[in-house]
Amino acid sequence: MRNSDWRFKYNYQPGKGIVSRQNIFLRFFSYKASFTLVVFIILLVIFGIFSVDHSFFKRENLGAMAKLAPDLGIVSLGVGTLMISGEFDLSISSTIPLSSFVFVKLLGWGVPLIFILLVTLFTGAMIGFFNGLLVVKSKIPSFIITLGTMLFWRGLLYAASRMMPIGIRAWLDFGSWLENMFVGSIGGIFPVQALWFLFFAIVLGIIVHFHRFGNWIFVTGDNKTAARAMGIETGKVKTICYMIVGILCSFMGMMQNLRIESFAANQGVGYELKAIASAVVGGTALMGGMGSIPGIFLGTLTIQIIENGLILMGAPAFGINAFIGAGIILFAIFNIYITRFSSK
Numbered sequence: 001m002r003n004s005d006w007r008f009k010y011n012y013q014p015g016k017g018i019v020s021r022q023n024i025f026l027r028f029f030s031y032k033a034s035f036t037l038v039v040f041i042i043l044l045v046i047f048g049i050f051s052v053d054h055s056f057f058k059r060e061n062l063g064a065m066a067k068l069a070p071d072l073g074i075v076s077l078g079v080g081t082l083m084i085s086g087e088f089d090l091s092i093s094s095t096i097p098l099s100s101f102v103f104v105k106l107l108g109w110g111v112p113l114i115f116i117l118l119v120t121l122f123t124g125a126m127i128g129f130f131n132g133l134l135v136v137k138s139k140i141p142s143f144i145i146t147l148g149t150m151l152f153w154r155g156l157l158y159a160a161s162r163m164m165p166i167g168i169r170a171w172l173d174f175g176s177w178l179e180n181m182f183v184g185s186i187g188g189i190f191p192v193q194a195l196w197f198l199f200f201a202i203v204l205g206i207i208v209h210f211h212r213f214g215n216w217i218f219v220t221g222d223n224k225t226a227a228r229a230m231g232i233e234t235g236k237v238k239t240i241c242y243m244i245v246g247i248l249c250s251f252m253g254m255m256q257n258l259r260i261e262s263f264a265a266n267q268g269v270g271y272e273l274k275a276i277a278s279a280v281v282g283g284t285a286l287m288g289g290m291g292s293i294p295g296i297f298l299g300t301l302t303i304q305i306i307e308n309g310l311i312l313m314g315a316p317a318f319g320i321n322a323f324i325g326a327g328i329i330l331f332a333i334f335n336i337y338i339t340r341f342s343s344k
Contacts, residue, residue: 040302071252084291096249282296
């Protein structure tokens with residue numbers, strides 16, 4: 001049986017018919033993502049009321065969040081899926097800028113846009129494959145392996161780029177199909193980035209929760225020995241999850257390049273911890289085997305609105321991480337109690 005908070009386990013008793021309101025309430029809060037949803041709604045109300053001039057719900061602010069939140073969100077979806085399989089990837093903070101560097105160099109060399117897109121995504125996939133291969137074959141904890149690959153790729157990137165920013169406007173015309181596809185807008189109002197975030201959430205949600213491979217991910221993260229006994233190739237499952245993370249990092253790196261119209265060597269710095277935080281806030285277990293894509297989606301949005309809302313309320317920008325850190329601890333503690341409750 002899959003150990004997931006996405007499907008609630010309970011005993012059905014014929015003849016009982018109607019479920020009491022108390023049971024419905026308890027069942028709702030047995031889902032870890034439900035607590036995140038409640039907190040998310042409460043935060044929306046608080047920031048909507050107490051932000052200066054009620055600016056939180058103004059179109060300009062919502063549009064800015066819709067452009068920025070997908071940067072973290074798209075990566076968090078991949079990292080959360082990997083965490084469900086029982087592994088971590090700290091190297092995303094290097095995969096993002098390295099893929100971005102490949103993207104801008106190919107632009108500079110005049111390579112056709114379709115090939116630039118494919119090669120950049122392939123770069124992320126290969127970095128993910130390399131990470132997965134090292135973790136599976138060496139049997140060293142993924143935290144250590146990906147910490148090493150993070151520093152390795154970052155060192156190569158800094159040496160190759162000399163940490164100099166590179167603009168893309170000299171090689172990419174305004175309004176190109178690639179730019180419209182990644183950072184355009186619908187009706188001049190709704191950012192395409194938000195649609196990509198939603199698209200990846202739906203695709204991964206279907207794979208993780210309704211496909212056989214999703215079952216393999218949960219079983220691999222919950223009990224690797226049992227998974228192997230069932231004939232599941234756990235090493236292959238984890239490697240594919242790493243490749244998914246790499247592809248999403250490359251996609252997000254290109255999206256950032258097109259939005260800021262340049263490459264920066266420090267792109268993605270700090271995302272490795274924020275992505276883990278988004279997954280944890282969304283109810284993903286650090287030890288693997290438990291989590292949900294809707295939860296990760298909500299976790300990302302929760303962290304983003306905390307950052308945005310506190311700034312609008314006048315909180316010191318450099319102290320916002322303190323509030324986020326406290327929130328992560330509270331979410332982790334609550335998730336422990338939810339796990340104990342749902343296992344009864």
